[in-house]
Structure formats: C-alpha cells, structure tokens
Amino acid sequence: MKGVFLGIDVGSVSTNLVAIDKNNNILSSLYLRTNGQPVEASRIGLRKLYKEFEGRIKVLGVGTTGSGRQLTGIMVGADVIKNEITAHATATITYVPGTRTIFEIGGQDSKIIILKDGMVTDFAMNTVCAAGTGSFLEHQSERLGIPIEKFGDMALTAERNVRIAGRCTVFAESDMIAKQQFGFSKAEIINGLCEALVRNYINNLGRGKKLEPPYVFQGGVAANKGIVSAFEKELNHKVTVPENYGVMGAIGAAVLARELIERSGNSTKFRGFECAELEFTPTSFVCNGCDNACEVIKIVMDGKIVAMWGDRCGKWTNSIII
C-alpha cells in the first residue's frame, strides 16, 4: 500500500484535491466547482479520490488551504491548515525552484508573491475589487457568448490592439461595449481585455515592488493563453506556467502536510475517507452572554460538537475538549 499526502484547496470558485507521494510526485489531482457549497464539494472530491484508489493507498497526512480551509480542515481532520499564500509559495518552490515572482489569479482573488532564496519576502493580495480575477473573465465570456476555455486562443488571433480600461470592472465593461460599437472584432476585444487585466493587476498589486524573473503564473486563470501572452508582453520576459497550475494551492497544502508529519514524526489526524459520509453541519448563533453579541460558529459532526469559534471571550472555543 502506497503512503500518500492529501492537499485540499477550498476556494470561492473551485475546490481542488491532490494526492502526492513522499517524493512529491503527483498521483492524482481533481479540479471541482465549489458552487457555493465548500463542504459538499470537498465531500465529492474525497469520494472520487477514494474510488480512484480503492484501498491501494494509505493517507499519511492531510493539509487544507483556501478560504474554506478551517471548515474543511475540521471535517477531514487536517494536520495542517494554512493560508493560500504560504501554500502557493510552497508548491512553486517545490516544483519550479529558483522562482522569484509568482503571479496567482484565482476565482475571486489575485496575489503577487515575491520570493528570495526559496523564501517569501513580500506579497500582495487584491483587496477591494474583483477586477482582473477569474469571476470577471467568466462573466465577460458569458456576455460575449464565448466559452471561457476558448477565450485565450481567441485573444491570440487578434489583429489590432484595443485599449480597454482595466481599473474597474464596471468601466471595463462599458468600455468593451463602446469598442464593440466601433466595430472591433470579438477577438480584439478579448485581447484588449486580457491586456487591461494584466496592466491593472501589475499596477495594483505590484505597486512599489520589484518584480524579478523567473516569473511563474498559476491559478485557474493561467489556463488563459491570452493572459499569459499579455503578461509576457507587459514584462517583456518569458512567464512560466507550471504543469499543475490550477491546483498549486492544494499541492502546497499536501507538501506542507508531508513536511510537518516527517518533521514531527506524528501520525495523521485524518478521519479517513468515511468522513465524507458523516453528517456535518455548520451552524451559527449569536451569543447573548454580554454586549459583544458575537456570532459563534458551531460545527456538529455525527451528532457531536467538534468545533466552535467566533467568540471573543473564548467561552465557547474553550468549551470543546478534544
């Protein structure tokens, strides 16, 4: 039986699962839609993985990341629950050693991570606006009636340059409509959009930072060749897209879990693939113990309260004895 480490990245748009062995070889990777139901998506992923391997593997460690990392971490019994910046950086350092700058664009957020000697030295994450992320591209692909998978290829066929405002999705959209009325082709509009997104991304997140090559571009949006070429044009340098660009967060979580288990020598807290079948209900209530009126999150698993958080005083958090 082969020992594996699982990584689960529960994001706003996609939920990804990977299984790696102790030499960081990727044995399986899954890319699923979260559809607003992080718990359900992780369950489906776990079932699929279980089916794929049917008892041929032994899980030695699990790591979770992404905005749903806490919840999923409790459900599966994760050894490591890490933020996505550290997870992404870990994966990139492992698979593309020597990287100095990581561009990561996901469904609802985007990041720049600056590395030196395999260490994160600086990072930035979009704050107030989703302009330039996957969700916006997806919305535009729907509006233009072009499947998102074909977006990138189509951008590459553009013959003329169209400048589209990338500062804000609202402005970008009205600009696109205006340029359509001028008679530019869809391909040119899409290309203009890709360039606008990259420009906005670099101005916004890269502000005041020195972006040094080698560059790596990952996250779901890296599938879009139009964006990749816009990056290369903007930076005037080659940009590498790693093989598993879409699941780098999950890979990072798996690598972090492997490192922790190997360093500590502990056995995993993984609840087993059966956890996908257990009843798991997150609920919340407002505690009226004092004026703070905290919203407390309560997680019930198989009839037992397994976690509580959100209380300022610690009354509920401390009430769980594991």
Added chain:
Amino acid sequence: MKVSFPYMGTTVIYKKLFELLDHEVIEPPVPSQRTIDLGVKNSPEFACYPLKVILGSYIEAIELGATTLITSGGHGPCRAGFYGETHYRILKSLGYDIELIVFDAYKRDITGTIKNVRKILNGKSLGYLWKTLKIVYLMAKSMDKIEKKIQKLRAYETYKGSCNRAWEEIQKIYDSVKSIEDIVNAELQSKAILDNIKVIEVSESERIKIGIVGEIYVVMEKSINLKIEEILGAMGAEVERSQYISEWIDYNLLPRWVSKPYELEILKKGEKFIKEIIGGHAKQTVGHIVDYAERRFDGVVHLMPFACLPELVSQSIIPAITKEYNIPVITLPIDEQTGLANVQTRIEAFLDLIKNKKRIRIA
C-alpha cells in the same frame, strides 16, 4: 447638560473627566453593526470611515439622551479637521438639536479654547479643573501601562480570552477611581490580575513583536479594526500600537515645558521620508515604522481607512522604508466590510514570512 463623546479605545478615561466635572455622562454604546449602518446611511458616500462610524456613535448617544457632544478637532490639512462641522450639520439636518463642542489645538485657537472650557466647567473653579485633568491624565498613563502589558501577554495566554476578560475587569476597577491614590491602588490590583493569567513560556528568540501604525481611529478602536490586536495575539504575536491616549495628551495638550513627548522623536524619525505634516497621522505613521525597525520589531501592520489621503501617502512611502530598514510592513485598508477571511489570510501569511525571516536570522 447630558454629555457624550466619540467612542474610541479606552473610553473610561473620557467618561471619568466629565464625571469628575459633575456632568451627567451618556456613554455611547460600543460601535456595533447598527452604529456602522447608521453612520453609513447618513454620511456622504465618499467620506472616510471614521467619520461615518463616529456619526453613528453620536446618533446612538443622542438616542440615549445626550444633548452635548464633546470631541477633539483634527489638525493639519486633512478631512479630519472638518469632522466637527460636518457632523454638526448632518445631525442638524436629521433634526437633532444638540450642541457640539470641538476642542481644536489650543495653541492655535486660544480664545476658542477658553470659550469651550467655560462651557464644560460646570461652575467649577479652574483650580478644580486642573486637579481633575491631573487625575485623568495619570489614570490614562496608568491604564496605558496596563494595556501595553496585556498586548504582550495575549500572545502567550494558555486559555484563549483570559486577557480580554482581565482587561474588562480592569476597566471596571478604573471606572470607580476618584483620586490619585485610587489610581495607585487600581494599578496594583490590575497587576495582580495580570499575574494570575496562565501563560505558555516562549523563549525570547521565538517571540514575535508587531507594531500597529496608521490613522488614530482605526488603530485605537478595536470594534472597527477587525480586532486586529486580538487576531495577532491569537497567532502568537506581541503588539504595540502607535497611538495611546496618554501619549496623545502628551503631544497635543501638555505644554512643552511640562513634558517632552515621544511623538516629537517619532516625527523626527519620519523626517527623512516625509518632511511636511500632511494631516492625519501620515508623518507619525512613517516615523513609527522607522522607530519599530530601530527597536528591532519583527514587522508592522499599517491600518488605513479606505481612501484616507494621508495614509495613502504613507503607504506609498513604505516600500522605501522597508528597503532601507529591512522591516516587513503590511497595509490593510479598513472599511465597512466585516468579513474576516481575507484579513486572516493575509495576517497569517505575513506572520509566516516573519517567522521564516527570523529563522534565517538566527541560523
């Protein structure tokens, strides 16, 4: 008259001042979602976040019966200087007939200050006022000392929340002081409470120290800054703020021959990167980052109200400071958004970065 004031940080201190002057004090409620909603609804959309929240606080205080609102004025060329007038006009247009007393920097407006002092004196003598101010000032000093201890302890508490509970208890103790002697006793009692908090031992080399800088309201008021001190504390980092009430008094109220405030030092440290006082706390922010770097803090969290002009300027200076002093700084814009996920992620990654850096430095 029924007196109230903006809610910011340790409000027991302002309350004490007006209580000792025999005013009926209406304490504004801790800013909640309702406060924010009220403020946002009645403020201009592009106003800064502190203006909105303070407006919400005023409305809630008026609902509780306050007839006079007392606040300090802003100085320097930033919007904060218009807060008093803007708040007054908005409240008036909402039909609230109240008096708003704004204490602007007394060195710039002596007659105005004297007029305002007469209003709040409540028939007391100037001698009594002087005594009262002294008590309040010593109380602020003492409370800030205790709070600084808590900000360190929180990183190591064995039971989550024990520091918060202790702080609540301590504020109640200080709430009942009436004399300088009471303050000394309150401080002793508070220290005893702190000594009883169970903590995990962490070696000096593994301790993480974070400074919090930025615009005063978002730095001092935890109910609107996502309880940043508690988030950092829970992740095992000691914190220190750039603003404490007693230090504010040192700099803004005390004559220079009485005390030489540390803030002057801070401003000097910022001089290299920003010469002018551009309003708000931009120059202090820059100076404090340099100060934290010199005091070997591990990192700095920079808080700014979304679209705050002075802090936008300091944000753009930060890369130069980071480069020269090699200290990581993260900027968090604060607005109505209450979702924690994004901030949590960034703070976590920021501390990961700091820990890695520290590990290398030690090795």
